[in-house]
Amino acid sequence: MQDQALIKVEKLHKIYQLGKTQVHALRGIDFEIQPKEYVAIMGPSGSGKSTLMNIIGCLDVPTTGKYYLNGKDVSQLSEDELAQIRNQNIGFVFQTFNLLPRASALHNVELPLIYNGTPSRERRERARIALEKVGLGDRIHHKPNELSGGQRQRVAIARALVNNPNIILADEPTGNLDTVTGEEIMQIFDELNRQGNTIILVTHEFFIAQHAHRIIYLRDGKIEKDEIVQKETEEV
Amino acid sequence: MFFWTQLSEYMRFALEALSANKVRTFLTTLGILIGVTAIIVIFTAIQSINAYVEEEFSGFGSTTLYLSKFPWVITENYWELRNRPEVTLKEYKLIKDRVTSADWISPQLEAMRVVKYKNKSLEGVYVVGCNEQYPFTNNAIVEFGRFFTEMEVHRARPVCVIGQKVQKELFGKEDPLGKRIKINGLPYRVIGILEEKGDFFGFNLDNQVLVPYTAFRGAGFKNRGITIAFRAKDASKIEELEAEIRGEMRRIRKLPPAAPDNFAINQQTMLTDFYKQITGTSYLVVFIIAAISLVVGGIGIMNIMLVSVTERTREIGIRKAVGATRRQIMLHFLAESVTISSLGGIIGIILGVIIASSLLQVIKLDTSVSIFTILVGYGFSTFVGVISGMYPAYKAARLNTIDALRYE
Known part of the structure; x- marks a missing residue:
């Protein structure tokens, strides 16, 4: 463990203006996440976990409060600066996969590398390696509609991995998959964590959250509970 | 990057x-x-x-200046221009020896005439009375036969050079050289045929006959206006030529310094x-x-x-x-x-x-x-x-x- 936390949030508040009503989605969140942690964020719908995920993923900024990523304050950066942070530091895995429908698996995985100017030969090679890592080395030229749901999510994981991000941020990654396939996907996350990747999992399903080593429970925009999952191989 | x-x-x-x-x-x-x-x-x-x-337009010769009563492009009041005196043959005779920067000078007496050969006749033929230098001032090239000489002009010989349309219409396959045609009833001997020129804005340039101006009689040309063509070999001399024509013409017409020109010097570039x-x-x-x-x-x-x-x-x-x-x-x-x-x-x-x-x-x-x-x-x-x-x-x-x- 290092002195510096990978993620440190302080007094995070997020207020949305919906017409004339104000929605107070986050009401003062504080926590730290260390490198190589495997954290699940849980909570019922409306608890603010999507909002929190968006802020951690640098898709959104807090109304007030601080967010330090790798020691750098990213809570008030511009949109383009956030885009670069996302590109360098964060790999997203979404419930709905969010793959480009007309692009091959390889091209989908290349995407983050395209936007940071990686030369085309290098990015093809890295994308291929990432696809092999998730067991899709033989399907790199398939398009999303030629792949099963589990395979699509593997492509999305490969895309999240390809730029060697600090954090892999998975938002209900098994939500659109059957239980067996969902379990397979979770195995991949477990393996990635064993290899040293920091994983943050947003879910409302307890048995999915059990894969993590630490669970942060949210309710009404606040942390209700922050506990270590009891397992034989403890990290934190 | x-x-x-x-x-x-x-x-x-x-x-x-x-x-x-x-x-x-x-x-x-x-x-x-x-x-x-x-x-x-x-x-x-x-x-x-x-x-x-x-x-x-290039047929006009880019280094040729045409002295006439009217400018080709009329921007001034037409009625004032109309009152100008005509450019006359007499003025041609005076000016031709005074303008030194022109290499060739030819008068042009122009008229539409009926031309006949035997029993065939052609109306509306463009007949030009000119001198032996006309081929140079107006880029006219003789394809068969020859152009008339200075002597023939001097002696007012009734000879002519015809365009290809005239040749085709009147002679067909017959060789016109040496034959006599009649222009307004007067006989001229054909001595040359011009190269085909084609149309100029629908005006057939081959429907013409060139005769020595001295032999172009019968239509009261003493009082009719003519055009005088001046050509300098070298394009760089064109301004000098124009100044000279203007100066000499004003002198011939005795125009006071303040009076405007009562003639026009035309050039292809005007068109x-x-x-x-x-x-x-x-x-x-x-x-x-x-x-x-x-x-x-x-x-x-x-x-x-x-x-x-x-x-x-x-x-x-x-x-x-x-x-x-x-x-x-x-x-x-x-x-x-x-x-x-x-x-x-x-x-x-x-x-x-x-x-x-x-x-x-x-x-x-x-x-x-x-x-x-x-x-x-x-x-x-x-x-x-x-x-x-x-x-x-x-x-x-x-x-x-x-x-x-x-x-x-």
Whole structure:
């Protein structure tokens, strides 16, 4: 463990203006996440976990409060600066996969590398390696509609991995998959964590959250509970 | 630097969208296509006509000045010009020995006459009385036989040189050399046939007969106006020549220093300049028509691009989530709109070149579509693509990533 936390949030508040009503989605969140942690964020719908995920993923900024990523304050950066942070530091895995429908698996995985100017030969090679890592080395030229749901999510994981991000941020990654396939996907996350990747999992399903080593429970925009999952191989 | 590694991605983005909606893409390009086709065809037509006119005018000899009563292009009050004295043969005789910078000088007594040979007759033949230097002042080339000599002019010999139309109409396959034709009843012996000159704005230049001016009798030429052609060998002497003609003519007519010239010195460039002035206006009209069709085409593209942005909202969200900046998103959509419009431009150029060249063949002008025209056409289409893609691209770049990701 290092002195510096990978993620440190302080007094995070997020207020949305919906017409004339104000929605107070986050009401003062504080926590730290260390490198190589495997954290699940849980909570019922409306608890603010999507909002929190968006802020951690640098898709959104807090109304007030601080967010330090790798020691750098990213809570008030511009949109383009956030885009670069996302590109360098964060790999997203979404419930709905969010793959480009007309692009091959390889091209989908290349995407983050395209936007940071990686030369085309290098990015093809890295994308291929990432696809092999998730067991899709033989399907790199398939398009999303030629792949099963589990395979699509593997492509999305490969895309999240390809730029060697600090954090892999998975938002209900098994939500659109059957239980067996969902379990397979979770195995991949477990393996990635064993290899040293920091994983943050947003879910409302307890048995999915059990894969993590630490669970942060949210309710009404606040942390209700922050506990270590009891397992034989403890990290934190 | 980033731009080049991403270029293929921009093109891919554009082509993906276009190939997914082929019919829509084609319909969208139509406006640009028609605009560019119009530009190519009309520009080419104008350029060809210009080239044709230049060539026609070149028959006058670019280093020849024509002294006459009226200017060729009348910009002054016609009624004042009308009161000018005619340029006369007497003045020709005075001025020809005084103007030193002209290498050749010939008078031109012009009239329309009936020309007859045996029982055949040809009306409305352009008969010119001139001297032996006329071939040089007016680029007249004798193809068969010879031109008349200084001696023949001096002695007012009844000889003539005929144009090819006169030859064909009156003689057919018969050899005209040495034969006698009658101009207004007076006999002239044919000694030469001019090279074929073709039409000059519908006026047949081969329907003419040249005779020594001294032998051009019978129509009271003493009082009728003539034209005097002066030619300097060297184009650089043309200004000097003009000044000399003006000075000598004013002296002959004893014009006081303050009085304006009461004669005109004409030059081929006056016609071409005047012509260019007219075509300048038509260029402008063409430009406006083309601009309108391109604007309409541009609106069409903008419309479709807005649809495309909406359709690809989720894709934009994905691209932004993995790190695309606003500028990069903008470039994606600009690439798409420029690709659409360039496609229209390229098809328009091809179509325009085909139409223009077949048109040129029909009207028998042997010029071709210029590279400049093609570049203008292509440049316009690209420009329209950039302009009409700007707003949709900006809109795409401004989309909120989170909302875009959730867009269904």
